[in-house]
Amino acid sequence: MKFSFIQDLEAHLCKEHALENLDVTWELCPQDYEGEVTINCFRLAPTLRKSPEQIAQTVQEYLEQHPDVEQAICVKAFVNIVITAAPLFQETVADETQLLRDAKLPQEQQQRILIEFSAPNTNKPQHLGHVRNNALGQAITSIFRRVGHTVIPVNLVNDRGIHICQSMIAYQRWGNAATPESTGRKGDHFVGDFYVMFQQEQKRQLEELREQHPEFKDSPDEDLLLKTEIGQAAQNLLVAWEQGDPDVLRQWWTMHEWVMQGFEQTYARMGVEFDKVYFESETFHYGRQLVHEGLEKGLLEEHSDGAVFCNLEDEKLGHKIVLRKDGTSVYVTQDLGTTLIKQQEYEPDQQIWIVGDEQKHHFRVLFAILRKLGYTWADQLTHMPYGMIDLPSGKMKSREGTVVDADELFDEMADLARSETRKRTEGEDPEDLDQRSEMIGMAAVKFMLLSAKPTTRLTFDPDKAVRFEGDTGPYVQYACARISSILRKADETVDESAVCWNTLGTPEEKDLALQCALYGETLRRAAREQDTAAITAYLLNLAKSFSRFYRECSVLNASSPELRQARLALCARVRTLLTEGLSSLTIEPLESM
């Protein structure tokens, strides 16, 4: 969003310096200075080839006489500007459509983007790490759509492999034909319990093995797994699964369904939706075919022992095995296949994977192999890495049970929100107490996770990490609720075209309008940098500006009907942007709190 007086300034400077065009940007003036917006002339120095101070002088002299500028103050190389009320409100908040349209990318930059995220394993329930992934995936999907991209969000469920067989073995031994229904346990937790049982038994057997065979004392666990009875049993089960043993497949499918039903509840609670869910059990063999074709074309090579590899020396990634000597697939082989499938099914301009930063190398290799295989679209594949979440006690580990469970976290947050809500509505519970608590609790969790830059590794302290006061989701929701309350009480329809915007002019009103003007740019930046924190920071600023305005400027008791109308219109505009911003993070606004 660019003020007319800045466009005029650009034209003036171009003329004076015989330039074709010039981009002058504005930013908010720091609080300790007089002025609302500021122009940093250091930025103009290289193109104008004059000293920043000289430029500031010129800018100040020009703006001083501009009708839209009340005051232009030159401080060193900065020009701080007090904008005339009428143009300020006219150009920032008067036109809601324009304000929202500012978030859209130019048509030619709008793309068709396939995003893969979540990618859970069907052997245990989801934990806080998955919640961050899900929240990021949803938010990036939503942000991209808001700037004009077409987004295809997909999930790839890891429902096969040794870890799945481990839960199955445990169930065979200790399940007693129990089911989620018979025990009342949510399906993913039910299966997860058996996964933990397997780990415990395996640990016990490993200790036993080391006692009986001192020579294994220093061998890593991985080398000994197949030497334990239960480890071998899981391996045998995997072979049986791959050979299509009907009994094994039947048990596998039953447990698969239990977990997926559990996941569906968790996803529904978070508002996660996918256009397509891929299952590794269905896609894992596609990669092998692709490898065989690559081999025929001479793009891949074969070791003397039969293992197939891709030579990535020129990218300094060494030789990557893509088929083991026994002909089975490795991790990257499966991704080769599913990537191709996704590309063929949806023909996106680009594919993005939201996966933890520990897998950066995996994706470099994956993309390099696809380039090697000659797929031109391989240049449009990107990995969006995000940081893991630690507890104050260290890493979260499913195997050791040191995880923050997603469902439990959501429950706790909703409970907390419920008691906070009841505190504030003494006597009578609101009708929608349940729903409201859920929305507030989820807002707190999501906002907390999204307000850290995705690449930042987070420390999550269960005792104090999620709050409802200060820089939180509920704080922003609260601003929305207060505005809604005012608009309800006003009980009048404001004729937008008749609003006298120039009756506004207090510092709080001007600040609020200027914050509104930053909406579009913020969204575009968040999309460009895939950074949800840009939006959380923006929403907090906007909500803070509103809170100050709320304190200083009475809406319902404004000194004149015109002022009241203008303030109502301003409030409505702020609520729209808060709502849009929250929605871009897939957080729901509230009417009342």
Added chain:
RNA sequence: GCCCCGGUAGCUCAGGGGACAGAGCAACGGCCUUCUAAGCCGUGGGUCGCAGGUUCGAUUCCUGCCCGGGGUGCCA
């Protein structure tokens, strides 16, 4: 060894060549007969890991080092 990420207030995190380094939490002090106090205002708190370099200007860019984490599989 090599590669990547991080080190900013007691804690959790922003900022990422430009004006005296920010916010929230925690601590302390004010503000509810006035549109919802999940709020507002104020105080204290920092050698931006260390050392060099580039620059008119470095917390920001470059180099080296220290500390923490991750990766470097015919594991996923």
